[in-house]
Each structure stands twice: as structure tokens, then as C-alpha cells.
Amino acid sequence: MPYELIGISVLWIFLYGYVITASIDFGAGFFSYYGKMTGKGEMIHAVISRYLSPVWEVTNVFLVFFFVGIVGFFPETAYYYGTALMVPASIALLLLAIRGSFYAFSHYGNPKSHIYHLLYGATGLLIPAALSTVLTISEGGYISKLGNTITFHAGALFASPYSWSVVCLALVSVMFISATFLTYYANKANDRQAEEILRTWALFWSLPTIFASILTFMALYVQNPEHFSRMMNNSWWFILSLAFFLNVVRLLILKRSYGFGFVSVMLQFFTAFWGYGASHLPYLLYPYLVIQSSMTSPKMALALIWAFIGGLCLFIPSITLLLRLFLFNANYRKGVIK
Amino acid sequence: MDTVLISRMMIGITLGFHIIFATLGVGIPFMILLAEWFGMIRKDPQYSLLARRWARGYSITVAVGVVTGTIIGLQLSLFFPGFMRIAGHVISLPLFLETFAFFFEAIFLGIYLYTWDRFKKPVTHLLLLFPVVIGSGLSAFFITTVNAFMNTPQGFTIRNGVILEIDPLKSMFNPATPTETTHVIASAYMTCAAVLAAISAFYILRGKRIDYYRKALRLTAGTTFVLTLATSIIGDLSGKFLANQQPEKLAAAEWLFHSESPADLLIGGVLDPVTQQVKYGIKIPGLLSFLAHDDFHSKVIGLNEFPRDLWPPLFVHYLFDLMVSVGIFSAAVTAFFVCIRYLISRLEWNRWLLRALLINGPLSMLAIEFGWTYAEIGRQPWILRGYMKVAEAATTSPQAGSMLVVFCALYLVLGILSSYILMRMASSNPVENEMEKRGVKWNAI
Secondary structure, three states, X not given: OOHHHHHHXXXXXXXXXXXXXXXXXXHHHHHHHHHHHOOOHHHHHHHHHHHHOOOHHHHHHHHXXXXXXXXXXXXXXXXXXXXXXXXXXXXXXXXXXXXXXXXXXXXXXXXXXXXXXXXXXXXXXXXXXXXXXXXXXXXXOOEEEEOOEEEEOHHXXXXXXHHHHHHHHHHHXXXXXXXXXXXXXXXHOOOHHHHHXXXXXXXXXXXXXXXXXXXXXXXXXXXXXXXXXXXXXXXHXXXXXXXXXXXXXXXXXXXXXXXHHHHHHHHHHHHHHHHHHHHHOOEEEOOOEEHHHHXXXXXXXXXXXXXXXXXXXXXXXXXXXXXXXXXXXXXXXXXXXX | OOHHHHHHHHHHHHHHHHHHHHHHHHHHHHHHHHHHHHHHHOOOHHHHHHHHHHHHXXXXXXXXXXXXXXXXXXXXXXXXXXXXXXXXXXXXXXXXXXXXXXXXHHHHHHHHHOOOOOOOOHHHHHHOHHHHHHHHHHHHHHHHHHXXXXXXOOOOEEEOOEEXXXXXXXXXXXXXXXXXXXXXXXXXXXXXXXXXXXXXXXXXXXXXXXXXXXXXHXXXXXXXXXXXXXXXXXXXXXXXXXXXXXXXXXXXXXXOOOOEOOOOEEEOOEEEOOOOEEEOOEEEOOHHHHHHHOOOOOOEOOHHHOOHHHOOOXXXXXXXXXXXXXXXXXXHHHHHHHHHHHHOHHHOOOHHHHHHHHHHHHHHHHHHHHHHHHHXXXXXXXXXXXXXXXXXXXXXXXXXXXXXXXXXXXXXXXXXXXXXXXXXHHHHOOHHHHHHHHOOOOOEO
């Protein structure tokens, strides 16, 4: 396998890791706020804070890993995206900073403030919306290059139906992923009341997820027909994704095997994400950057791949330990151990 | 303002803010480790509580460190895309490794903070800190190799604008790497010890005359003393490195215009930039020669041997002097404390000594800022010495200015809030109450 394919696959898997862990986090923020407003707050908040407390810094590193990795493997992306994304990326950073620090302030410092809760809920919606625009921009049409000047057309981005359909898909996916996970977590913690509310939410967000996906497909056909046709060639990934989705809905309705249900959600998004990524290639930024020509030297690529393998040898055992201690530890989940 | 200046200000302000939390992030785990270890071997729960309370405060500073670290990671591409393109080609290996080191640290820190009473043997919990200490040290190491590379780039060639013959390990282990990484890590450890000593001194001055704070002060001030010595020795090696590899930076710090042998060390003074004469400064004969080459008579290269447009701004002299002065102050105060504590222990809590220890904490943090600013301004006009100037690397985005304003506001809010929360955490849960609650015995002195 050529280095550029290994590189982009590794990065894509990490971005997928971020999508799943961050979705759980973002959605949880929204549910927690919503629960508080509607008076169902306490128990949901308890479930959420037990899961999120030890994990949020790790979630953030997935994202840093992705953007440091992409500049390493494909240095040209720094130049194009760096110049063009000044405003959207800065906004996303700002929101991430507010969310991360306020989370720590309130959790460890413990001020029970309403503003904090609002910020925590609102950033959970705004961050995925801001970050998803990067994928939109990569489809081309929003950045142009004249000589050495790269210009970003913010107006075109705001006026584009494709852009809004992606934002929409990002938001409903966040809700769906988060609700299915928290249903499973509440179930394991034997919190029946929270489980039932979260299960209803998961079902509530399932149909919008599928509608938003179809909408995005159609909008992509208008935005970048070339990419659309490559997606059609990769269509079995998306069919597989639909099958996993139907399985989740079935399990949620039957109130059975939430763990398997969440694994299905992960597979549903993995297959769709992978199919989307595979058909996006060879472009990193349509039509300016393709993976072959924008890659770093083979020697550096090889060094990065070795670094990655070495890193994984450390990373996998330690993340397993983290999950065993907090996620899969019955006493911790039930709140016996604080 | 042009975008080059804005970009420099943005990265300067972000790093100037991040460096406070990054320094705490590197050094505090080591201090927690010491306290928890003392608690274990001396079977003294007061030390364990010390570790616990430091760790609680640390969870706040590390959170700000994580978010500002995320910001700087992305901002480099946003504000210096031209630099990151080259950096991506040549020096991305340590950048990549840094994220792994941080990953490792974050995972174990998460575990450590939530497992205080979960293990049967206390040593298990202590062991969880090792990955945190190692991970944060490695993060600092990797990221400093990137800065070292900017000072002494190697491991690649540029022909007709194309970067060729890339050697990732050679660029990572460049001539500046050994002294710069050790200097950064040692000074971070020293600063954290000094900051924690300042906090203990603060409470004793406020009248909390209890054995808990005596132990805390002895541990932290003693550690500061040892670490200050280590930092000074490494700092001396850094001076020798500069004399050999980046002589214009050392010459600018010492206002040495003509190459001289022997060369004098200049402290303070006012420069007349036209005549290159210095007024009011203190000169120590031959000391600069000694600092540069371990020989009081050796030749030190002056600025006039470099083209004028490649001179760093000359005010770096003051930054250098301030950094070194803090080091000397810290060594003197902590040495004095250690002597008094063993020889005339009734003077251990002398108010002037405590005040000096109190001020040494913030001063050490300032010295980090001075040292870092000297390192960056002293490299001007280069971003990649000899290859790329700062002006060639900056963004051309017209929105850079408004983003600068937005981020400054963010840092202001984060700075105020994190200080407020830390102070509130300390005041709402005084250590005496917590010792009562946990059944830890303590004595007034």
C-alpha cells in the first residue's frame, strides 16, 4: 500500500474516533441542558458526568492528533486550509476552548451556574456545526486560488444548500450517537428512569439522521457531481451503513442489547464515514490538492508511520485501562465508587 | 497594522499565555509525585493530602493548558501557513510524537484524578503518576525540538524552492536540541517548585502556623534550591551553545558589537545605538569569555560580523539580564532558607525570608516568559534561521486582525476565571477542615 494511502487511512480513522467520542460529549451537553430545563435533569446529569469526567481531555487529543497528522503527512494542506480557514477554524477553536475550560471549571471548581450550563449545551451544538464546514469546503467551490493568493468565499458557503445539509446531518448525528450511547450507559448503571428517557430520545433522533443523510447525498449531487458518482461506485458501504442503522432501531424498539446497539451505531457511522472518505479520494481539497502530489517525502512518511505504530503500542493498552476502570466497571457506573 | 505583525502578536500572545499552563503542566506532576511518595515512605497522611490538594488545583491548570495547546496547534497553520508547510515536510515527526506523548499523559491523568481511594495498595495509585510525569516531560521534549530546529535547522536541503534530502531524525536532533530541551524541562520543574513554595509561604505569612505548611514549605523550597542549581548549570551550557552555533543571539544579549578577547559580561546599562556605546552598565572583565568558552581569555564574536539587517532587536539584552537575575535570586533565597532551616530553625519562618520565597514564585514564572521571549526575539528576523524570514511565512488573510482581538478577549477571560476558581477552591476548603474531615492529625506551631 502506498504511503499516502496509509497516511490518510490512519488520519481518517482518528477523525472517526473523534467523531464518535466527541459526539457522545456534545450530545450529552445538549441533553443535560434540555433535561435541566424540562425538570428531568438530575439523573441524566449524574449519568453524563460520571462518563464524561475522566474522558474529555482524551477526546480533545483525537482532534489535535488529526490536524497535526494531516500537516505532517500532507504539508500542502497547511498552506491551503491554513489561509482559507482563518475565520471558521478560529471560531471552532474559540468554542472548543470555552467548552473545555468551562467544563473543568464547573466540574472541579464546582460553581453551579446557569450560564455554564447554557454554554455547555450550546457549544455542544455549535462546535460540530463549525467543524463540519471543513468537510464542506473540501468539496470545492468555496476556495479559489489566483496566483499566490488563496481566497475563501464565506458568502458562497452560507448560501449553499450542501453546506446547510452537512451542518444538519452533523447535528442530528451527534444527537443520535450520543443518545444511543447514553441509553446503553444508563442501562448498565441500572438507572431505569434515565434509560427510558434516553431510549425515547435515541428513537426520536433516528429518523432525522436518515433523512439528513439522504438530503446530503442529494445536495452533493449538485455541489460536486464527480464526487457523487464516485460515491455511487462505493455504494455498498452506504448500504451496509443503512443495515446497521436498521438494526439499531430494531434493538431500541425491542429494548434489547443496548451494548450491541451502540456497536451497531459505531459501525453504521464507520461504514458511512469510510465510504465517504474513500470516494473523496484522491482529493484533499477539490480541485487543488490530491493526496499523491501533496504528500511529504517518503522518508518522513515512513518515520511518521513508525511513530504511529510505536504510539499505538502505548495508546491501546492505556485506553483499554481507562475504559475498563470507568466505562466497563460496574461499580463505577452505578456511582458506588466516586 | 500589516498581517505579519498581527500574526507575530497572535502567536506571541497565545504562546505567552499557554506557556504558563504548559510550564505548570510539566512540573506539577513531578511535585505531586514527590509529595505522594513522601507520604508513603514516611507514612505521613499530611503529605498525601498535600499531593491531593495540589492535584485538585492542577486539574484546573491542565484544562486551560489543554485548550490553549489545542489553539496553538491549529493557530500555527492559520497564522504561519508558509512556515507550517516547510515544518510539515521536515519537522513533523516530533509534532506528531508530541500528540502521542500528550495522549498518554491525558489518559493516565484522567485515571489518576479519579482513583484516589480505589486501590488496595497506595503504591498502585502512585505508579499511575509515572506515565503522567513521563508523558508531560516527553511532550515538552518533543515540542522543544521543533523550536530548536527553528534555531539551528538541519536535515534537509532546498534547491529551487523544493525541499529535498529530508532526514527526520537529523532535523529533530539538531545542535540546539540537547541544551534547549534540558533547559526548558529543568526550568519548568524549578518554576513549579518555586510557585508551590510561594503558596506555602503565603499561607504561613497569613498566620496559618501549622505543621502541614512547614512540611510543604520545606519540601518545595528545598526542591526549588536543587532545581535552580540544575537549571543554572544547564543555562550555562546554553550560553556556550549560543556562542558556538548562534553567536549573533548571544552578542545581541550582551551588546557585544566588536569581537573581543577577552570579552566582558555586561549587566544592565543604556545603549546609544549610533555610537554603540553603553552607559551606566556594570562590566565584569572576561566573564563573557568564560561563559562562552570556559576560558577567561577566549574570543567572543560580536554583532558587527553580521549584516545589519540580520541583527536581532537589541532590547533582548534586558530580557536576558532579567532571566539570569531571577535565577540568581532564586538560588540565593532558597539556599538561605535551606541553611537556616538546618542551622537556626527558629528563624525558619522569618517574615522577610517568607516574603522573598513568596515573590520568588511569580518571579520564576516571569523568568520563563523572559527566557522564552529572548529565545524568540533573539532569532529575528528569522523564523527558520538562515532559510526563512518571519515576514515570508505569515498569513495574508485580512481577518487576522479581528481574530487577534477575539483571542485576546478569550485569554483575558480564561486567565481571570481560572485564577478566581483556584483561589475559591483554596478558600472554600481550608486544609485544617479537610484534615479534620479525613481524620488526619495536625499540630499548630
